[in-house]
Structure formats: C-alpha cells, structure tokens
Amino acid sequence: MALREIRVMGDEVLTKTCKEVTKMTLRTKILIHDMLDTMYDAMGVGLAAPQVGVLKRIVVIDVGEGPIVLVNPEIIETSGEQTGDEGCLSVPGKAGTVTRPQYVKVKALNEEMEPVILEGEDLLARAFCHEIDHLDGHLYVELAEDGLHEVQYEEEE
Ligand code: NI
Numbered sequence: 001m002a003l004r005e006i007r008v009m010g011d012e013v014l015t016k017t018c019k020e021v022t023k024m025t026l027r028t029k030i031l032i033h034d035m036l037d038t039m040y041d042a043m044g045v046g047l048a049a050p051q052v053g054v055l056k057r058i059v060v061i062d063v064g065e066g067p068i069v070l071v072n073p074e075i076i077e078t079s080g081e082q083t084g085d086e087g088c089l090s091v092p093g094k095a096g097t098v099t100r101p102q103y104v105k106v107k108a109l110n111e112e113m114e115p116v117i118l119e120g121e122d123l124l125a126r127a128f129c130h131e132i133d134h135l136d137g138h139l140y141v142e143l144a145e146d147g148l149h150e151v152q153y154e155e156e157e
Contacts, residue, residue: 002034003041004052009091011053015137018048018055021071024113028056032069032111035060044089046127048134051090059131063123070118073108073132082122086130086140087151095151096144104128 007013021028031054039047039060046061061068080102087095104125106118120128130140141148 018057018135046131061127070108077105079103094148096148098143100126
C-alpha cells in the first residue's frame with residue numbers, strides 16, 4: 001500500500017486539464033492502486049489523478065458499493081437534479097451546496113482499457129460529475145451556491 005500526498009486548493013496542478021491515457025502501463029496501474037489506497041485512507045468517496053499531482057484522465061470512486069476505476073471518462077447522458085452538500089479531499093474541512101444531475105451515464109475505459117458504460121444516481125451521480133470536473137481543472141467550490149461552510153466532526157469520547 002502506498003499513499004500519495006493529496007494536493008489542496010491553491011496548488012496549480014488542480015487547475016490544469018488532464019491528458020487522455022493512451023495505453024495502460026505498469027506505472028499507470030501503480031498510480032491507480034495508490035489512488036485507491038489514498039482515497040480509502042482519507043475516507044473519501046472519490047479521487048482524481050490531479051489530486052495526487054498526476055495530469056492523467058483517471059478517477060477512482062467508491063460510494064460504499066466497491067471500487068470503480070474510470071480511465072478517460074466522459075458523461076454521455078444526465079437527467080434530473082439534486083441539491084446537496086459536497087466536499088472534496090482537496091478542500092479539507094469544508095463543504096458547499098451544489099446542484100448536480102440526479103442520474104448520470106458515463107462512458108470510460110476500465111483498468112484493462114476495455115470500454116465500459118456505467119450509470120449512477122444520487123451520490124454516485126454526484127461523484128461522477130465531481131471527479132470528472134477535476135480532470136478539466138475544476139473544483140466544486142466554483143459551483144457552491146452559498147459559499148463554503150465548515151464541516152463539524154464529532155469528537156470521539
Ligand atoms: Ni474532489
């Protein structure tokens with residue numbers, strides 16, 4: 001298990017457009033596994049490659065239904081609307097209200113570079129949008145409707 005440093009807002013790498021992955025290499029496989037380890041360690045539901053400083057179009061997501069790896073993901077269909085709190089591992093301790101589609105269909109490649117189509121609703125739809133935005137240098141804070149608020153963590157007793 002290898003953890004990578006999560007870049008935080010203000011780091012220029014988070015504002016860049018990522019490059020398509022053209023072939024799966026050992027180096028890229030290691031990156032994907034490190035991204036999953038880093039996401040789980042930080043208790044996030046998603047992580048995009050630029051958040052660990054790599055400008056490749058790769059995201060990992062787990063909304064509690066097992067890991068999803070998306071290479072070169074593209075949103076091909078959306079419907080409905082949901083408004084709710086959103087956070088990001090690159091914006092620690094904060095959340096903001098963001099409106100996203102209720103349903104999102106994504107076309108991508110999996111870790112074996114095979115084409116896949118995935119559908120998500122609710123939190124998964126939100127995660128698809130949020131993580132794919134990272135690949136084009138966008139953070140949810142640009143969409144937050146009433147600015148950001150502090151996230152209260154419960155103290156352990
Ligand atoms: Ni994020």
